[in-house]
Every structure is written in C-alpha cells, then in structure tokens.
Amino acid sequence: MIEFLKGGKTLNGIKMGMKIDELYSILGKPTNVSGEKNYGYIHYGEYRYGFTDDIINEMAIEFKLIEKPFEFPNLEYKKYDISLFENFKIKSKSKIHKIISFVNHLQLNWKAQNGIDKDSFTIKIENGPYIVFNLYDGTVDKITIVDGHQND
Known part of the structure; x- marks a missing residue:
C-alpha cells in the first residue's frame, strides 16, 4: 500500500500498461472478473485492476472488501x-x-x-x-x- 500511495504506478507488482496475461502470470487466478471482453475489472480480494483492450489502465484498493x-x-x-x-x-x-x-x-x-x-x-x-x-x-x-x- 505504501508504494502505491507514493507513486500510484505499481500495485502488487502490476504496472499500468501491462497486458492482462502478465497480470495473470504474476497474481494467478483472480477472485472475480466483471465486465465485457474488451473492458472490465479483475479482482483479487480488495485489489481491483481495470482493463481496456487487454491493457491494465486502472488500479485500486477497495476498502469495503x-x-x-x-x-x-x-x-x-x-x-x-x-x-x-x-x-x-x-x-x-x-x-x-x-x-x-x-x-x-x-x-x-x-x-x-x-x-x-x-x-x-x-x-x-x-x-x-x-x-x-x-x-x-x-x-x-x-x-x-x-x-x-x-x-x-
């Protein structure tokens, strides 16, 4: 969390602009995937990664989770x-x-x-x-x- 707060460019080893396949190879099977084929969210517990056209373009820590x-x-x-x-x-x-x-x-x-x-x-x-x-x-x-x- 601290590194994410300091720079906002990396969350659990995932960087903006990475391909979804890279995310899966680093973090494994997600807890949930929502959206459509070309856009949506990949969840790992409280961590959320948004994507468009197979590229990570949003990262978040969702506190309710x-x-x-x-x-x-x-x-x-x-x-x-x-x-x-x-x-x-x-x-x-x-x-x-x-x-x-x-x-x-x-x-x-x-x-x-x-x-x-x-x-x-x-x-x-x-x-x-x-x-x-x-x-x-x-x-x-x-x-x-x-x-x-x-x-x-």
Missing part, C-alpha cells in the same frame, strides 16, 4: 532530524482522520479535490493516486489511479 487490516508497525517519520515511530492499522472502516494521519506520517503531499460526486471527499496524492472517502460515514472507500492521472 478488506478482510484483514493492513498493519504498519514502527513506521518511521523524520522531523527536524529526529526519528519518530508510530504504529498504523488500516481497516475496511478506517476514518478520514486516520488515513490522512497515515499519509501525513509518510510525508506525502496531497490536496483536496472537488469533483462531480458531492457524496465523496477526495484527496489527490502528489504524483500518485486518489483517496476517496464516503462523506456519509467518514470512512475510506478506495485508493485508486487511472492511467495518465498520476500527475494531475
């Missing part, structure tokens, strides 16, 4: 040449403040995005993915990137 929390023990943060350490546990129902604290601890730059969907709150990680939150309950919905949008 997380069964086991992501745990980051003793994650280092440097401030004024002092190392600070904190433990993080990211779950399916993690709240906005917990995720933003995690992103800030990683020292990533981000900004809020105001889009069409007013039921969501979105932050954009600089040169990385988007993090989408559900405004009704304040939980994280997904971390996602669509090909070509890392630098928006």
Whole structure:
C-alpha cells in the first residue's frame, strides 16, 4: 500500500500498461472478473485492476472488501532530524482522520479535490493516486489511479 500511495504506478507488482496475461502470470487466478471482453475489472480480494483492450489502465484498493487490516508497525517519520515511530492499522472502516494521519506520517503531499460526486471527499496524492472517502460515514472507500492521472 505504501508504494502505491507514493507513486500510484505499481500495485502488487502490476504496472499500468501491462497486458492482462502478465497480470495473470504474476497474481494467478483472480477472485472475480466483471465486465465485457474488451473492458472490465479483475479482482483479487480488495485489489481491483481495470482493463481496456487487454491493457491494465486502472488500479485500486477497495476498502469495503478488506478482510484483514493492513498493519504498519514502527513506521518511521523524520522531523527536524529526529526519528519518530508510530504504529498504523488500516481497516475496511478506517476514518478520514486516520488515513490522512497515515499519509501525513509518510510525508506525502496531497490536496483536496472537488469533483462531480458531492457524496465523496477526495484527496489527490502528489504524483500518485486518489483517496476517496464516503462523506456519509467518514470512512475510506478506495485508493485508486487511472492511467495518465498520476500527475494531475
């Protein structure tokens, strides 16, 4: 998850622009495939890979599908040449403040995005993915990137 947040270009060894056959050879049999022959989604638990014409063009972590929390023990943060350490546990129902604290601890730059969907709150990680939150309950919905949008 950390590398995906930092760059948005790789998720579980899968890179944007890879062919579906490469994805299958790296990750094996998916838990679910949805869509049509030329476009759709390939799911591996909470990980989703979108494709068009046999090419991976979207990657996401869908938090509603997380069964086991992501745990980051003793994650280092440097401030004024002092190392600070904190433990993080990211779950399916993690709240906005917990995720933003995690992103800030990683020292990533981000900004809020105001889009069409007013039921969501979105932050954009600089040169990385988007993090989408559900405004009704304040939980994280997904971390996602669509090909070509890392630098928006």
